[in-house]
Amino acid sequence: MAEELSNKGWLSKLKEGLKRTSNKITEGLESILVKKKLDKEMLEEIEDLLLSTDLGVPTTKSLIHVLEKNRFNQEVTSEEIKSFLAEEIAKSLSPYSSSLSIDKTFCPHVVLVVGVNGSGKTTTIGKLACFWRNQGKNIRLVAGDTFRAAAVEQLKVWGDRLNIPVETSKNGADPAGLAHEALQKSINAKDDLLMIDTAGRLHNKEDLMAELSKIIRVLKKLDPEAPHSSILVLDATIGQNALAQAETFKKIAGITGLIVTKLDGTAKGGVLVALAEKFQLPIHAIGVGEGIEDLKPFEPQAFANSLVDL
Ligand SMILES: Nc1nc2c(ncn2[C@@H]2O[C@H](COP(=O)(O)OP(=O)(O)O)[C@@H](O)[C@H]2O)c(=O)[nH]1
Ligand SMILES: [Mg+2]
Incomplete structure (x- = not known):
C-alpha cells in the first residue's frame, strides 16, 4: 500500500x-x-x-x-x-514498514478490524475502502459493531458515499452470525475484499474476547484461513496506554498488523516507535486526520524525519 x-x-x-x-x-x-x-x-x-x-x-x-x-x-x-x-x-x-496488500488467491481477502471504541476503526475502514475502491476492487463491508446504532450508521454512510455494499443486522444481533452471512455473500459475489468492523468494549474483556473469537470461528467454517488479516487500530493520543491495549488484543485476536491513528492530535507520536519495537508487528498505515485522504503510508524515514521536524 x-x-x-x-x-x-x-x-x-x-x-x-x-x-x-x-x-x-x-x-x-x-x-x-x-x-x-x-x-x-x-x-x-x-x-x-x-x-x-x-x-x-x-x-x-x-x-x-x-x-x-x-x-x-x-x-x-x-x-x-x-x-x-x-x-x-x-x-x-x-x-x-509493510503495506497491506490484497491477496488475490483469497476470494475474498478477509480483513478483521479490531480496537477499542473510538480508536478510529470505522473511519479507517472507510479510508481503506476508498483507496481500494479507487483501485477497482470489489469490496464489501460488515457493520460488526452491532450494539451501537451510530456505529452501523457511520459505516453505512461510508458505504453509500463509496457505493460499496454494507452488511448490517438488527441492533444487538450476534455479530458472528452477521459476519458468517456476509462472508457467504462475499464468496458468492466473488468479492476481492471483505472488511469486518467490530465492537471494542474493552471494559468487559471476557465478552469481547468471546465475541471476537466467535467471529473468527464462524469465518473459518467458510474459509479455514480467514481472517487473512487482523488489524488492530490504535489511537496515538493515548500514548503508552496503547501498549497495554495492543497486548490485550494480541491475546484476543492474534493481530497481524497495526494502524496507528490520530497522530495529528498528539505530542505523543513517539508511541508508534515503542509499539513497533515491542510487538514487532508491521505498521500498515498511519492516520493523520479525519478526512478520507488522511490515511498515509507508513514509511520509516519519512515518519522519523517528520517526527523530529527535519
Ligand atoms: N484527528 C484524527 N481523528 C481521527 C483519526 N482517525 C479517526 N479519527 C476520529 O476519531 C473518532 C472516532 O473514530 P471511529 O472511526 O468512529 O472509531 P471506532 O469507534 O474505533 O470505530 C471520529 O471522530 C474520527 O473522525 C485520525 O487519524 N486523526
Ligand atoms: Mg466504529
Missing part, C-alpha cells in the same frame, strides 16, 4: 500531522543545547524530552546510549541531534 496510498503532498501532510510531537522535540532541543558540548546533564534532558513524546523507556535508552557513544563531549547543534535521532529511529523502524 506504501506507494499506492501516497497522494500528492502526502509528505507535507505527514509533517503537518506530526507537528505537535515535532514542535515539542524542536523546542526542547533548542532549550537544552544552549551550551554546546554534549555533557551528562544535556543527555539526561534529552532523555526526558524523548520520554515525554512517549518513545518509551527501551527505545529512549538505546537512542541516548548511541548518542553518548558517538557525540559525548563534542560540540553539537540541535539540527545534528535531530538528524541523528531521525536516522536511528528510521533504522529501528525499517523492519516494520
